[in-house]
Amino acid sequence: MAVNPVKPGPRVTDLDLFKFMPFRLNRLAAEVSTALATEYADRYGLDIPGWRILATLGFHGDACTAQYIARCTRTHKSTISRAVTMLLGRGLIERLENAEDRREFRLRLTDDGRALYRALIPPLLRREAEILSCLTERERIDFAIALSKIERHLDLVQDLGSKPPADAG
Amino acid sequence: MAVNPVKPGPRVTDLDLFKFMPFRLNRLAAEVSTALATEYADRYGLDIPGWRILATLGFHGDACTAQYIARCTRTHKSTISRAVTMLLGRGLIERLENAEDRREFRLRLTDDGRALYRALIPPLLRREAEILSCLTERERIDFAIALSKIERHLDLVQDLGSKPPADAG
DNA sequence: CTAAGATAGTTTTATATGCAACTATCTAAA
């Protein structure tokens, strides 16, 4: 039986960084964050953790613990702690003691906090829409579905009884 | 003409953080980075900027300037500079003076650097495949296409004559 | 009741990184 003639072909041992999903996701996430920062950072002096707390409290209705926010946004608890201090200082949230467990505090938006949350939503949704405007409606839906699948696959969905978070911007 | 009866309906003024693309991208990118870090960080003491330089030099063939790497990976030049120093110190890359422009240096992998690059590719591609294994082939292709469109839309593609980078992990 | 361990949240520490200032070199225009 003859030996195959040497023919290199495409090297399986090469890796194109620009087709490598982890790199692309990082780069895209960073760019999108920068694009949104104008809305909440430049305009209102909020950072990402602060915005996440506001959004969680605003959407969830009310009265979450810091722990809960840390878990479901997958943000490190020390990061949440500092952001909570900042939001308290600016009067955007308030802390309610819990008589049943005095280690934890329920957090909720103040009127000012809710007003800021409401004010932020339209421009943020507009930015998001802008970013996704290069996709058709069909593509947007499929993209969201694919993301959901990956999120579930990586156990990223907020199931509340979850593992400790690894922080991210 | 009669006034419409008050009927709340779904509030356009609400924002579900978990359906908000910027948040999802950030969270996913962070998780994927953490998942990959085992390969290059834990095992070889490389960080993301270091890995990006290695990958760029390895794939591109040879002899890029730091500026080029910074631009096309969209990593801040000071971050690249520090990572270059680290890689030089570990003997993974070498610096070639350019007689025509003595401000810049061409960078290229040493044999050790190339060996490390080659060693890293299979496990990294395996991890990537693992992460995307929850999608069908069709979905993977569509996902990549959608990403490409967004990247182009946000002007993230490496066109070399590009704007200065906003750094990211 | 007491002790051991778990949990919520805070603070300290170390590190990573963006920004801006800086050096050295190149280019272009007077």
Next chain:
DNA sequence: TTTAGATAGTTGCATATAAAACTATCTTAG
């Protein structure tokens, strides 16, 4: 030439944040 401005790369500084140590409280086992 000389000078002004651009560019490659480095470094100092400030900030952000993950990890770990710490405090206070709760729970459970003896």
